[in-house]
Amino acid sequence: MLLEVRDLEAGYGASKALFGISFDVDEGEVVTLIGRNGMGKSTTVKSVCGLLKPFDGEIRFRGRRIDGRAAHHVCRLGIALVPEGRQIFPNLSVRENLVMAGRVRPEGREPWTLERVLDFFPRLAERLGNGGAQLSGGEQQMLAIGRALMTNPDLLILDEATEGLAPLVRDHIWTSLDALKATGLAMIVIDKELDALIGFADRHFVVEKGEIAWRGSSAELVADPSIQEAYLGV
Amino acid sequence: MLILEQTLNGVQLGVMLFLIASGLTLVFGIMNFINLAHGSLYMAGAFTAAWVQGVSGSFLLAIPAAVVVTAALGAVLEIGLFRRFYARNHLDQVLVTFGIVLVANEVTRIVFGPVPLRMPLPPALAGSIEIVPGLPYPTFRLVVLIVGLAVAALLWAIVMKTRIGMWVRAGSSNRPIASAMGVDVDLVFAALFAVGAALAGLAGLMAGPILAVQVGMGEPILILALVVTVIGGIGSIKGAFVAALMVGLVDTFGRVLLPPALGSMAIFLLMALILAFRPKGLFPVHG
Numbered sequence: 001m002l003l004e005v006r007d008l009e010a011g012y013g014a015s016k017a018l019f020g021i022s023f024d025v026d027e028g029e030v031v032t033l034i035g036r037n038g039m040g041k042s043t044t045v046k047s048v049c050g051l052l053k054p055f056d057g058e059i060r061f062r063g064r065r066i067d068g069r070a071a072h073h074v075c076r077l078g079i080a081l082v083p084e085g086r087q088i089f090p091n092l093s094v095r096e097n098l099v100m101a102g103r104v105r106p107e108g109r110e111p112w113t114l115e116r117v118l119d120f121f122p123r124l125a126e127r128l129g130n131g132g133a134q135l136s137g138g139e140q141q142m143l144a145i146g147r148a149l150m151t152n153p154d155l156l157i158l159d160e161a162t163e164g165l166a167p168l169v170r171d172h173i174w175t176s177l178d179a180l181k182a183t184g185l186a187m188i189v190i191d192k193e194l195d196a197l198i199g200f201a202d203r204h205f206v207v208e209k210g211e212i213a214w215r216g217s218s219a220e221l222v223a224d225p226s227i228q229e230a231y232l233g234v
Numbered sequence: 235m236l237i238l239e240q241t242l243n244g245v246q247l248g249v250m251l252f253l254i255a256s257g258l259t260l261v262f263g264i265m266n267f268i269n270l271a272h273g274s275l276y277m278a279g280a281f282t283a284a285w286v287q288g289v290s291g292s293f294l295l296a297i298p299a300a301v302v303v304t305a306a307l308g309a310v311l312e313i314g315l316f317r318r319f320y321a322r323n324h325l326d327q328v329l330v331t332f333g334i335v336l337v338a339n340e341v342t343r344i345v346f347g348p349v350p351l352r353m354p355l356p357p358a359l360a361g362s363i364e365i366v367p368g369l370p371y372p373t374f375r376l377v378v379l380i381v382g383l384a385v386a387a388l389l390w391a392i393v394m395k396t397r398i399g400m401w402v403r404a405g406s407s408n409r410p411i412a413s414a415m416g417v418d419v420d421l422v423f424a425a426l427f428a429v430g431a432a433l434a435g436l437a438g439l440m441a442g443p444i445l446a447v448q449v450g451m452g453e454p455i456l457i458l459a460l461v462v463t464v465i466g467g468i469g470s471i472k473g474a475f476v477a478a479l480m481v482g483l484v485d486t487f488g489r490v491l492l493p494p495a496l497g498s499m500a501i502f503l504l505m506a507l508i509l510a511f512r513p514k515g516l517f518p519v520h521g
Binding site for chain 2: 049050051070071072074075076080081083087089090091092096097099100101102103147148151
């Protein structure tokens with residue numbers, strides 16, 4: 001098992017948002033966290049990435065406890081985040097946004113370098129000297145994914161990676177993610193676009209009021225329209 | 235002749251101010267932390283240098299000593315104390331750092347006594363150089379000027395051209411995301427603080443032979459450095475450099491050309507004028 005989350009409880013200040021979340025991700029597997037806004041999806045991935053210290057529960061990456069560890073430790077172990085809202089560094093150029101995250105890890109697949117990221121997203125190669133804030137939404141999204149790839153992760157977490165993008169750009173992002181999946185990269189995807197997720201992911205976890213309300217494969221999710229009605233507001 | 239000489243004096247004061255203000259503006263801009271104790275690090279640099287020189291007789295030995303000691307002091311203060319105050323409001327920060335100023339002054343008085351220390355220059359630096367025929371200029375002031383410009387260029391190159399500089403800038407604009415990309419932001423900020431402290435220490439060491447090495451020497455220079463920081467735009471190295479030269483020149487020429495009461499006010503008039511038109515300073519960093 002690549003990632004195991006057991007009975008995760010977390011929140012902000014005194015208010016709890018997660019009441020015992022449990023899920024797991026296998027090597028090379030793509031899973032989704034789906035559910036309405038404010039149900040705890042982002043809180044869950046923030047806890048996994050080390051951006052939020054959990055109140056209780058366990059998070060294991062390759063069997064190693066990572067809950068409560070600093071974000072840069074978690075990143076160096078091989079978990080990369082494409083954050084909600086993209087959060088490109090506006091005061092760094094496109095090149096710098098990529099290079100700052102660069103990290104070579106000895107073991108594993110063919111490493112992601114600046115050249116490989118630029119081959120993967122040729123649009124970024126044309127805008128290397130631009131400031132991070134001068135990019136379009138789609139370009140920023142490519143940069144956010146490229147930046148995460150530069151850390152050479154084994155698990156990529158995408159929080160609302162297609163939000164607010166034009167349909168054509170969204171398709172391009174999904175195609176790119178397909179190509180990443182084909183390299184054997186495991187992913188956790190949070191997204192509203194259920195149709196795309198069903199075709200893309202292996203398993204799904206429905207997050208409802210800080211708990212996992214349903215789990216199953218894409219086939220099971222398609223087969224049971226009541227789940228979509230009950231939890232996804234479709 | 236007078237104009238050239240005073241210009242050199244002004245630029246030399248400017249680069250000294252830059253050495254102090256660069257640390258202050260980075261810490262203020264990036265950690266949103268007001269460090270009034272920055273002037274104490276300047277004083278610590280001067281006293282360390284004077285003491286090492288007094289004991290060893292070597293000015294050359296005093297230079298690394300002052301830089302290393304102030305860098306270490308800065309790191310200890312950041313890790314042990316200031317780090318806990320980044321998230322607090324500015325009043326708390328001013329209170330704790332002003333407390334450090336008072337303690338630092340008293341401790342210095344107890345250890346070194348109230349009499350100013352002397353820092354004699356080595357013979358090679360004590361003389362003057364004729365920069366243009368008929369105008370001798372003190373060698374040491376010229377060295378200060380060159381060192382200041384070199385440090386400014388080095389600092390700019392580190393911040394703008396290296397990965398460490400990228401981490402500093404990334405951490406300043408979005409700390410959590412920078413750490414999620416693998417940057418140990420705590421470590422980067424502690425190192426940044428130590429470098430800022432070392433630059434203040436370097437300024438103190440270079441001020442030693444020109445001014446008196448005495449208790450309380452950090453406060454007047456801190457006020458000038460704060461003026462530089464605010465004029466340049468908080469957090470901007472480039473702004474600190476431009477503003478430091480402006481303040482150095484305006485202060486020097488103000489004292490020469492204007493009546494005494496007005497001359498000492500000149501830089502504050504400059505600050506008021508600039509802030510009236512550019513409320514965030516000349517080179518605003520954030521929005």
